[in-house]
Amino acid sequence: MAGPGLFLGIETSCDETAAAVVADGSLVRSSQVASSAALQSRYGGVVPELAARQHVRALPLVVAATLEESGVAPADLTAVAVTQGPGLLGSLLLGLTAAKALALAWDKPLVAVNHLEAHLFANAVVSPVVHPSLALLVSGGHTGLFWWADPRHLELLGETRDDAAGEAFDKGARLLGLGYPGGPALERLAAAAVPPWPPLPVAWMPGTLDFSFSGLKSALQRALPERAAAGEEERAGWAAALQAAVAAQLTDRLSRAWERRPVRHVYAAGGVLANRYLRRELDAWAARRGVAMHVPPVGLCTDNAVMVAAAAAAHWPSGQVGLDAAPRTPWPVAASTDAW
Ligand code: KG4
Ligand code: ZN
Numbered sequence: 001m002a003g004p005g006l007f008l009g010i011e012t013s014c015d016e017t018a019a020a021v022v023a024d025g026s027l028v029r030s031s032q033v034a035s036s037a038a039l040q041s042r043y044g045g046v047v048p049e050l051a052a053r054q055h056v057r058a059l060p061l062v063v064a065a066t067l068e069e070s071g072v073a074p075a076d077l078t079a080v081a082v083t084q085g086p087g088l089l090g091s092l093l094l095g096l097t098a099a100k101a102l103a104l105a106w107d108k109p110l111v112a113v114n115h116l117e118a119h120l121f122a123n124a125v126v127s128p129v130v131h132p133s134l135a136l137l138v139s140g141g142h143t144g145l146f147w148w149a150d151p152r153h154l155e156l157l158g159e160t161r162d163d164a165a166g167e168a169f170d171k172g173a174r175l176l177g178l179g180y181p182g183g184p185a186l187e188r189l190a191a192a193a194v195p196p197w198p199p200l201p202v203a204w205m206p207g208t209l210d211f212s213f214s215g216l217k218s219a220l221q222r223a224l225p226e227r228a229a230a231g232e233e234e235r236a237g238w239a240a241a242l243q244a245a246v247a248a249q250l251t252d253r254l255s256r257a258w259e260r261r262p263v264r265h266v267y268a269a270g271g272v273l274a275n276r277y278l279r280r281e282l283d284a285w286a287a288r289r290g291v292a293m294h295v296p297p298v299g300l301c302t303d304n305a306v307m308v309a310a311a312a313a314a315h316w317p318s319g320q321v322g323l324d325a326a327p328r329t330p331w332p333v334a335a336s337t338d339a340w
Contacts, residue, residue: 004316005078008102009309010063012095013087013115014140015040015051017058018305021070021077025313026125030069031306033299034058041180045170052090059098066305074106081312084112084321085328086141092327100323111312112321116142116333117154119269121314122296122307129294130265134257136250137333138278139270140166140183143211145253146334148267151314154334157257158209165246166272168213172242175220176235187275190239197237198223200245202252209253216245246272247281254285267294271302 003024011018020031036054040046067074082099085092096112103110120135135146135154143166144159163171166183173182178189200219203212220238224230230238254266268282273295286293300306312319 004313006072006076007079007081007111007309007312007316008063008066008077009113009305009307009312010059010080010082010095010099011115011118011303011305011308012055012059012091013083013085014091014303015046015054016303017055017062018303019059019062019066020305020309021066021072022125022306022309022313025121025310026128028125028306029072030066031304032062032066032069033304034062037181043180044174045180046088048088048090051088052094055091055094059094063098063102074102074108077106077108079103079109079111079312079316079320080106081111081113081308083115083118083308084325085115085331087115087327087329089327089329092329096325096327100325104323109320110323110325111316111319112325113308113311113319114331114333116144118307118311120146120148120154120267121311122269122300122304123267123294124310124314125300125306126294126296129267132261133263133265133267134254134261136254136266136268137270138165138250138268138272140164140170140272142270143213144333145209145257147261147337152318156332156334156336158211158253159336160211160213162212162214163217165211165213165250166270168216168242168246169272169275171217172220172239175217175224176239183272183275186239186242187277189236190243190277192232193236193240194233195240197241197244200238200241202245202248204252209257211249211253213246213249216242243275243277247278250278251281251285258289258291263291265292265294269296269301269307274298274301
């Protein structure tokens with residue numbers, strides 16, 4: 001059977017400008033990512049207007065580079081796929097407008113993709129996704145656990161009640177005097193930690209699979225003022241404690257979901273899972289249960305367009321939108337279920 005074809009993916013929901021060509025939802029022909037993180041770091045976080053302006057500059061170059069790298073001519077494409085949401089409104093608008101212009105100029109269908117779902121589909125380019133399975137999304141803006149019934153259906157089992165795990169990393173990093181982006185800097189600092197480190201509280205949330213990460217920031221805030229002159233070693237300990245507390249919550253929710261629904265495959269994704277400590281903890285959790293834990297390579301955990309093209313292919317031929325499509329943010333990826 002012929003696959004769904006060749007998709008050009010475009011991703012601009014935050015501060016990465018990305019384009020990729022993927023064949024049949026699984027074969028990466030090319031992938032380009034330009035990040036304005038270095039520029040944003042001067043301001044300690046993402047400045048939405050700055051991100052949008054960078055997308056205007058970078059997107060034409062990134063699209064041209066990915067087409068050249070793939071050797072694919074626009075005429076060969078099946079469709080142009082783009083992140084419609086959720087994300088920063090101005091950034092989404094730029095990607096969507098560019099995708100519309102390309103679809104119109106090349107006379108190709110336009111496919112709209114949910115960014116959160118797309119993160120999970122990064123796994124599809126590594127190996128075919130097995131259903132039903134559990135899916136764990138750990139990104140900068142969202143943390144959620146899903147029942148992945150089939151390629152087109154995710155059910156929400158639990159989500160964060162306050163901060164996403166990525167926010168906990170970014171806010172924790174700021175409190176520890178690290179720059180933006182906080183996650184990678186915090187991981188580097190934690191690598192120097194010498195055990196034992198002080199524990200940070202874990203929100204166990206009995207009776208629900210929801211998450212809560214805002215307590216980590218408050219606990220760090222309380223702990224740090226008395227230690228204004230905290231040395232490198234002590235700060236490293238707090239960084240390691242934060243990683244451990246996030247990992248404990250993720251694996252606890254996975255355990256409770258898995259006890260009710262003992263699937264063979266778990267798919268995890270999202271920028272926070274670029275973190276090697278978290279990857280190791282998830283692997284260890286799965287190994288103890290004989291479960292296959294799938295986490296995409298680091299470059300496909302953080303924002304990219306491969307995942308956008310892969311998600312579009314999984315839905316094809318549905319997902320097509322007209323030239324009147326507008327950004328969708330917020331845009332929940334799945335309805336919640338009480339059936340866990
Ligand atoms: O998925 P993503 O690229 O963007 C969103 O869709 O939100 O995730 C970005 C988040 C940021 O909070 C960033 O600090 C975090 O992922 N992150 C990390 C690491 N690399 C990126 N967190 C912990 N350790 C890392 N190495
Ligand atoms: Zn993302």
